[in-house]
Amino acid sequence: MPGDMQDWDLRVSGLIDHAAREHGNREIVTRWADGAVTRTNWAGIRRDALKLVQALRRIDIYPGERVATLAMNHGRHLAAWYGITGAGCVLHTVNPRLFDDQLAWIVNHAEDRLLFYDAAFRPIVERLLPLCPKLEHAICFDSIEWGMDFDAWIACEDGEAHWTTGCERSPCMLCYTSGTTGQPKGVVYTHRSQVLHTLAMIAPSALDLAPRSVVLPIVPMFHANNWGLPWACAASGAKMVWSQTNDPDALCTLMREEGVTHVAGVPTVWFSMFEHLERTGGELPPIRQVLSGGASVPASVVERLMRAGVRVVQAWGMTETSPIATVTYEPADWDGMTFEQQVAVKSSQGRPLYGAEVRVTALDDPNRELPHDGDTSGALQVRGPWTVQRYFRAEDDAVDSAQWFGTGDVATIAPDGTLHLTDRTKDLIKSGGEWISSVELENAAVGHPDVLEAAAIGIPHPKWDERPLLAVVRKPGVTLAAADLQNYLAGKVARWWLPDAIEFVEELPHTGSGKLDKKALRRLYADYSLPA
Template sequence: IAALLEHGQRIHGGSEVVTCEGEGVRRARFGEVGERAERLAAGLSRLGVRAGDRVGTFCWNAQEHLEAYLAVPSMGAVLHTLNVRLFPEQLTYVINHGEDRIILVDDSLVPILARVARELRTVEHYVVIGSGDPAPLGLHALRYDALLAAEQPGYAWPALDEQAAAAMCYTSGTTGNPKGVVYTHRSTFLHSLAASSGSVFALSDHDRILLIVPMFHANAWGLPYAGWLVGADLLMPGRFLQAEPLCRLIATERPTMSGAVPTIWSDILRHAETHPIDLSSLRLVACGGSAVPRSLIERFQERHGVRIVQAWGMTETSPLAAIAVRPKGRPPEEEMEWRVKTGRVVPGVELRLVDEAGRVLPWDGETAGEIEVRGPWVTAAYYRDDAPEKFDQGWLRTGDVGTVDARGFIQITDRAKDVIKSGGEWISSVELENQLMAHPDVLEAAVVGVPDPRWEERPLACVVLRPGVHATDETIPNLQAFLAARVARWWVPERWSVIDEVPKTSVGKFDKKLLRARYAEGALRVIGPLTPA
């Protein structure tokens, strides 16, 4: 990563990092950011950080977080990005399990970190970014700017083994403790080359990348490193992730590329229904983290001319593994049919389908199995956690179930834990959700399997109606009829619940485990069983 840092600093020193501060922005050139990374490394060294030590970041997407991305791995330490949306018990666990010695924290997040500070066994210093009050963290809190001001640029980056640990991120799994994934210098550099390649995001110094996906989640999909490597300007929204400030930032700073989970883009689309917005600068939006509804892709294309492309991966794959771009030889009128697929496996990632007995399945676009992957940026183990059920002789068991066609295009039908087996046949909750969210009255939809005395399991559809739409006696029958015209009739749910909001995990995915628990506890108001007309 030191080579990546020095290349961007020297070759693209004039590219800029723009950080949103609410009504305004602040700017810094790559050359300045690189020098500040050198000062940060010197300051951390003075605090006793040595090769292999973990340095945590509890930060929004901002210039200082990028400086840590560059400095910490380059000095031989390990960058540990901490998810600011974790429950206190999970946050305590990942910091203690990772054995972080130093934590860099945004001043706006100090109160959250302070709640668990007494439980942190290995943290020696907190370095507070910004002018906010550090007092809640106690006597071991330092100021970031003061730490840098005491040092000089020109830090001598050590020669490191390319297989040495560079960064780590814990998964956001909804069962058990989060699991640590370690990225090496080699895996990070190769992932950056892949992400910037023409068959993926085609990044260059002509681009301006709006980094909405959090830098605490799977290295912000690798975009900070890839963007720095090629000299693309990096636009950081900070904590201002609501639709209105994001749209204002897009209109004024003119990004050409961005990436975020579907929830963010749904909020922007809804904002656009009542406010004028300008998204004309965007040539490409990568969307992932959960299945992207076809209706979302189509509405952005039709209403704003924005090309949303679905990408697939996970924390364990750094995260890039597949991207849905129309292959050569197929006509433009098929564009949408390819974009709504999960994605085509990218160069550098090997993929196979296996059945429950571990037999390898054909790529025929019809046979479904669990997806397994391996490659130079795919983890082969968790940090201090054996988890043998997740690995199969060097292959990562992703937990995703789907098909692969002869061209290498994946179509995920479900998570293995979310697949609904009704009367011995499989029902895809993802497909039901996508179809429901295409209905003009539905804002969000989550489908889970619930016990059924006759069929063993049946789907329960939990829907959030759009603002201004109110449930009536005809709402559920209308939704059933809408589905019956689009999926197999026996897939149509008999049980429904109209809810205010679909619960989300810390990275914005639908929390189906929580929905199932609420159903089991009787906490959901369920309509039905209603037999479709």
């Protein structure tokens, strides 16, 4: 028998329609790099997005074509997200922190015809234009460049337009991976996948977003679908606050002035925030929830946030999973747990949301599933309706016949489904035939009160194949010695995990998304020798 419910295609333009209709006056705030603050609301974002639809049609940018943005976090960029996708085009967010040759390859591979960019990135755009023959237009978001800017470009439109309609399985967004091995790979999200991901994210057990929420995404808009927050905040009617600077003092001021309740950022954000508060004697603003991901969050960071009354939601995912697949929601017996047990829950990578499934398989056999016993580690695989099936323009699927996608992570899964990442497969340190988790070693080191950040890599060893080297950034003004840190670690990790060398450095290399750049660190210590 046929179903009798209305048949609506799930498209992201429906999210902004809902936000403007039901929460039109809810603010969208941008703090620019010069300290100026501008304000609009969801109704204004929808109006500008519809003007952008008209402007794209005026220059013959058609549905299905890719439109790139090279920009940081602000309201105009948000309007572009909805205008580009609402026109039926594919929003292509480009990471400005990549090398020129990677940027040119990405723009050419995507065949972008139009690029929106921030004035700060004009030097990059000037270098890109001669290398990208199909890139016909470049329009600046925040100043007049080459005769036009974003506001002026859409100002001649009246906004009396309609969204492009079509199948919910049509593409709406394109994100490229960081390309740690080979060229970056493009991940194409569909309207359907993004709406389903959004509905899972806003639930109380996940991000708990509502109209009274005030969300500050510190994660940049070019990274991993900006963790889905531009879509989720529209669906829930939340106020959004954007900042073009990640300076801890400016962020703390912005949080207090705008009443921020939810903050999203990688762990390095919290390292910097805590260092700033310790140095200035300040207190954490009265935020209610922290969403952190991109790298494992040390238990010491989780504990500090929880003691301040903050709900910590650690999420795991990747560009290929839209990006969130698991979150640390509170289990049924949460209220009966000790504080230490609660910290342990929040220091994991959580459990799958509805719409994501995970499993671990043998490192040498991706078809041999391992038990969910919390001890047996293996290669992590994931599948679900917002997980990639095939990379953009690839000839073959990226999944096996049962739709399992290999993530490149190593993990254990507990009997209750809790995921605990132990490393990336390429970052594991193999010593004497046994594996050492660089992530767990780093997290243990960051627990020392004088350590700001730490990174562990394997160094070739004449007897043990590899041994750990630990690179450490000390907090300002401390004189932590290697022997003292070794003694501290001796009580935290297995004896044979202890690093053979500790190097104190001024800073550690990071990727464009704020993760530790182990590839760069290995290059830095390529000639390092350990004693036999």
